[in-house]
Amino acid sequence: MSSSTSTPAPTPERAVELRANLSEIRDRVKSAYANSPFACSTKEPVLVAVSKYKPASDISGCYEVDQRDFGENYVQELVDKAGQLPQDIRWHFIGTLQSNKAKTLANIPNIYAIHTLTSQKTATALNKYLPETRTTPLNVFIQVNTSGEDNKSGLAPSLPPTSESSELLDLAKHIVHECPRLHLLGLMTIGSLTESLHAKEAGENRDFDVLVRTRDALEVCLVKGEVVGGKGKWGDEQGRLVLSMGMSADFEAAIRAGSGVVRVGSSVFGARPKKEELDSK
Numbered sequence: 001m002s003s004s005t006s007t008p009a010p011t012p013e014r015a016v017e018l019r020a021n022l023s024e025i026r027d028r029v030k031s032a033y034a035n036s037p038f039a040c041s042t043k044e045p046v047l048v049a050v051s052k053y054k055p056a057s058d059i060s061g062c063y064e065v066d067q068r069d070f071g072e073n074y075v076q077e078l079v080d081k082a083g084q085l086p087q088d089i090r091w092h093f094i095g096t097l098q099s100n101k102a103k104t105l106a107n108i109p110n111i112y113a114i115h116t117l118t119s120q121k122t123a124t125a126l127n128k129y130l131p132e133t134r135t136t137p138l139n140v141f142i143q144v145n146t147s148g149e150d151n152k153s154g155l156a157p158s159l160p161p162t163s164e165s166s167e168l169l170d171l172a173k174h175i176v177h178e179c180p181r182l183h184l185l186g187l188m189t190i191g192s193l194t195e196s197l198h199a200k201e202a203g204e205n206r207d208f209d210v211l212v213r214t215r216d217a218l219e220v221c222l223v224k225g226e227v228v229g230g231k232g233k234w235g236d237e238q239g240r241l242v243l244s245m246g247m248s249a250d251f252e253a254a255i256r257a258g259s260g261v262v263r264v265g266s267s268v269f270g271a272r273p274k275k276e277e278l279d280s281k
């Protein structure tokens with residue numbers, strides 16, 4: 001990065017703070033994984049540092065200590081940051097996604113994954129607008145509303161044989177069959193705050209359990225439909241759908257439940273300003 005004069009840099013104090021936070025979270029990820037039932041059978045979970053509302057200089061500070069996966073919630077903010085920061089960053093889009101923003105997102109050269117896909121229309125648009133020059137497919141996670149709360153987006157976790165029609169299965173098949181430039185990597189949930197607070201005491205989190213069971217059932221449906229994973233059709237190298245679950249408050253519980261990607265914001269970067277405070281500026 002020293003070769004570039006335009007890359008924003010944090011103050012020395014901020015750099016020290018970011019390194020300390022990141023190193024603590026990395027240790028906690030490692031130890032939760034080492035103590036989970038999956039320690040021998042799966043890869044260590046990926047830590048996505050969620051940098052929404054935080055300056056590009058904060059991202060540079062983390063990049064300097066080898067952080068490469070960053071998550072953003074707003075398309076324009078992501079475009080602005082991606083333009084200023086190194087090209088080997090893997091950008092994860094984790095915000096609400098409308099199909100009219102698909103073109104902008106698809107044209108970010110180093111967009112790595114979309115975690116919040118909920119419609120065939122948006123999948124089709126992403127697939128259409130991904131540039132010819134891109135050599136790897138864009139990873140997508142389907143967002144599942146595991147808590148059933150009205151204020152959360154995501155598809156219902158219902159799948160055959162328990163339910164007749166399934167938006168979730170239809171979207172998964174649509175991605176695999178109709179969208180060759182997308183790769184269905186897994187499922188994502190945000191989960192309810194109540195659950196994650198409760199889980200701290202009880203040790204289990206209903207949202208995470210629901211996502212695990214939904215993943216298992218969806219894999220069975222895909223295999224029955226003879227859409228086999230593991231060879232580039234869907235899932236990771238082992239042919240498993242990856243779970244994107246766990247945030248600052250509950251990422252260790254998520255890892256114990258089998259999460260493959262945790263999205264951690266405030267524990268790395270500090271508290272965010274409230275949306276209203278930003279809007280009034």
Ligand SMILES: *Cc1c(COP(=O)(O)O)cnc(C)c1O
Nearest residue numbers: 050094247248249263264265266
């Ligand atoms: C903001 C956000 C996060 C990070 O939340 P923290 O509690 O700050 O770790 C993770 N996932 C999504 C979808 C988010 O919007």
